[in-house]
Amino acid sequence: MSEQANDITLDDPSPASVPSRQRPAAEPAAGAMLPNPDACVAERTARLDSKQLRADFVRQDAFLHLEDFLAPEVTAQLVASARALVPQINRNYLPGHKQGGSVSRHTIDELAPFIAELYRSKALIGWLEQMCGEKLLVSPDSDPHAYALYYYTRQGDHIGWHYDTSYYDGRRYTLLLGVIEESSCRLDYELHTRNAQVPDEPGSVQTTPGGLVFFDGDKLRHRITPAGANEMRVSLTFEYVTDPGMRPWLRFISNMKDAVAYFGFRQVFKRLVPGQKPRS
Template sequence: MTDQAMRTSAPDVTPQSAATRVASTPDASSPDNQVARETAALNNATLREDFVRQGAFLYLDKFLAPEATAQLIRLARELQPHINRNYLPGHKQGGSVSRHTIDEHAPFIAELYRSKALIGWLEKMTGDALQVCPPSDPHAYALYYYTREGDHIGWHYDTSYYDGRRYTVLLGVIDESSCRLDYELHTRDAERADEPGTVQIAPGGLVLFDGDKLRHRVTPARANEFRVSLTFEYVTDPGMRPWLRLISHMKDAVAYFGFRQVFRRLLSGGKNRA
């Protein structure tokens, strides 16, 4: 399994004046340009092969640009007062901040989620045309906090209620913990043996997977540990049957973001960015 991005040599370029360089990259610090710069240096053909071989799973220990990672770390700490704590006996406990709160307080994350460079790279890896999730989906992008002893999530699949496939991007933000992402590949492929694995996602690292195929968990945090991850969800078809949408919203309200965060947005017409 490839645990590290394979980077190519930088291509030869014709020297430019400082004025020309500034004019051609007016917003080099934007999330989209940061992603474009980082993904251009990856051996994407090999990474695509790894993704397919591993049954729609890929781990890179380095993905985000250092400045993007630093920005996410700052925002994750600033958003701590907005954490919704959740507890499901025998399955999970921890804290979450939904895309609705992120839209209000951390637009950088929303901009990164919609990065054309990021979505384009994900399409190369998955082989699918991808779309962002609808405005009513609080999971479209969300922060997950493991800040108390015992915070964890048990073995599960990221079941999608959408008409098409849904891919999860898991980005490391803060990791001052012993928590690990344990996973099992090929569990729903009768022709291949299960393949267990485990990773500890460093800040700026990335995991990409099809949640309906990957069985995974996050191991419990110990006392005085602190871990934050950021998830992005992308779909091949944003359609969803009404009764499945209700199930999805109920799950989000109970297990992640709270009824006020989920249903207040629905009743107000989902007034957040598309």
């Protein structure tokens, strides 16, 4: 979910800047048993009417919303990870378009590997392929958007109307998972805006913990409405592609957008310098 603006303000929050009830809980103790994300997804998707959901996805022009998708134990682990990563948030402000915080896949790889394991779940990818009818691949290791957490923790945090424009040679599908929902924020969207033969169809949902929104970002026009005072919303997005190729000049544009609008230059560009270690 990205667009650019000229005047940029970046500020890294400290835990003290977050209301006390929103401060991160400790990560699970070493050796603690974590749920098996692949087994949990396989068990949940086996209960779904996937044929009907595939029909819904097609009818809604590559869009699907489920209020209850993840197993409770998986959602609980995502909540714990999201709270533990609060000190790692990179905040940004794009006047007239975006205000909020985010944590990239690079930080997640170091501090919350459970999320990376869920991202690569064969059961999850296989089910998503059933929905979209295409072979899906994980995003390249260099893509900070492959999986990322997005935080709305201050009054006015939001993102304006946009498409998730893909710079890849193929299509890029977005899986949005609700993690923490203690806010009045809504995901507003408009279906069929790229199809002149079908009237636009507006909608609005709240991304409940464990819920799912799956869509083709180049087709879905959407926004997140502003957070109120003392509210907190955290969502997790997974990006899958049909072709991981990208032209070099588009890769540069994509990296610049990620650095300015989401994760900061250190997180995005330090990864591209051989021998450099990312900030922990």
